[in-house]
Amino acid sequence: MAADPTSAGAIVELDAVTMRFGQHTVTEPISLRIGAGEVVCIVGPSGCGKTTLLRAIAGLMRPSNGSVQIDGHDAANAPDGVAMVFQHFGLFPWKSVQANVAYPLRLRGVPKQAASQRAGELIALMGLGGFEHSYPHQLSGGMQQRTGLARALAADPRVLLMDEPFGALDAQTREVLQFELLRTWREQPVTTVFVTHSIDEAVLFGDRVVVLNGCPSAVVEVIDVKLPNRHDRDVLRSAQFIDLREHVWSLVMADAHGAQARGVRDHPVGA
Ligand SMILES: Nc1ncnc2c1ncn2[C@@H]1O[C@H](COP(=O)(O)OP(=O)(O)OP(=O)(O)O)[C@@H](O)[C@H]1O
Ligand SMILES: [Mg+2]
Missing domain, CATH: 3.40.50.300 (P-loop containing nucleotide triphosphate hydrolases)
Structure with missing residues (x-):
């Protein structure tokens, strides 16, 4: 053991x-x-x-x-x-990829511009560059998973x-x-x-x-x-x-x- x-x-x-x-x-x-x-x-x-x-x-x-x-x-x-990621990420369907990923940052009081910049970095990290303004229904399942993961990381969790x-x-x-x-x-x-x-x-x-x-x-x-x-x-x-x-x-x-x-x-x- x-x-x-x-x-x-x-x-x-x-x-x-x-x-x-x-x-x-x-x-x-x-x-x-x-x-x-x-x-x-x-x-x-x-x-x-x-x-x-x-x-x-x-x-x-x-x-x-x-x-x-x-x-x-x-x-x-x-x-x-603590951020929890489930099998289905539960993205907000009415928010773009950018807004979904920025959401936990805005919730923590991060100013809009800084939140937007950090969200952009995470979107790039997950290989979603170019899809910032797409909505979840316009993404493949894998891209939705990556958006969910980027959103979880945006919360800067101590534990994922x-x-x-x-x-x-x-x-x-x-x-x-x-x-x-x-x-x-x-x-x-x-x-x-x-x-x-x-x-x-x-x-x-x-x-x-x-x-x-x-x-x-x-x-x-x-x-x-x-x-x-x-x-x-x-x-x-x-x-x-x-x-x-x-x-x-x-x-x-x-x-x-x-x-x-x-x-x-x-x-x-x-x-
Ligand atoms: N809300 C609940 N009320 C009563 N029993 C529950 C509840 N949630 C889970 N259980 C029971 O607890 C046990 C463990 O369930 P759990 O969902 O944790 O298993 P799991 O290992 O995640 O399974 P899987 O690999 O299928 O997802 C199961 O016998 C399940 O029936
Ligand atoms: Mg289970």
Whole structure:
């Protein structure tokens, strides 16, 4: 099991977090510390509690037991600084790309000109230059995802939480965006918790990969990944990548029969 950052260095700290809905216990106590600028990916079978855990980190749900702290504050009362990106970004349909991305800046009181300039930088970073004045319905799905990501980054979050943000994309667009996100992290590091069904994506992105499994689920392993050459597409064919992927796959699939028994018909854990 990989070492967590020390408590003092942790931005996100889960201490024995149990999530329950009524009588239904979703997770066993989960403890995890995430350091500044670290990208932690969470994988696990459908229904094991990934989104529930992310909502607890976002302060949208209180843990049934244990605590979640962001920068030493209870997640529910954390100062501004957590941005959550869902599978569907929920862009404002009546606002242009520029206005969508500038929105969190304006909300924080950034003057119009400065907000516009920063929004322009983020739009360029996400490869959307030239589409500033387009509206969401005029964009492809991938471009909408990139606008949503630019908007999340505009909030300058201390912590970025992403729940399967590329799940609805075709494989080609997804791969383009994966490498764009890696580039973005390199240029603008941000502490990130990334939930995905894709084991490839988790191994590509993660400094660490947390594998959840079981019912109620528990952390079965935390794997140190941080591939040295992950900005280069050739990494996908490297022996290190393939070995790690197989290892994570075996951990996730270990409970496939259990998932079927508890009525999870679809078990989308593939890349
Ligand atoms: N609002 C709710 N009320 C009751 N039970 C819920 C609620 N939200 C989630 N659950 C239950 O909690 C469990 C975990 O759900 P969650 O959405 O966190 O899983 P997940 O790992 O994100 O799954 P997926 O990979 O399919 O998105 C499931 O059994 C689900 O039925
Ligand atoms: Mg989910």
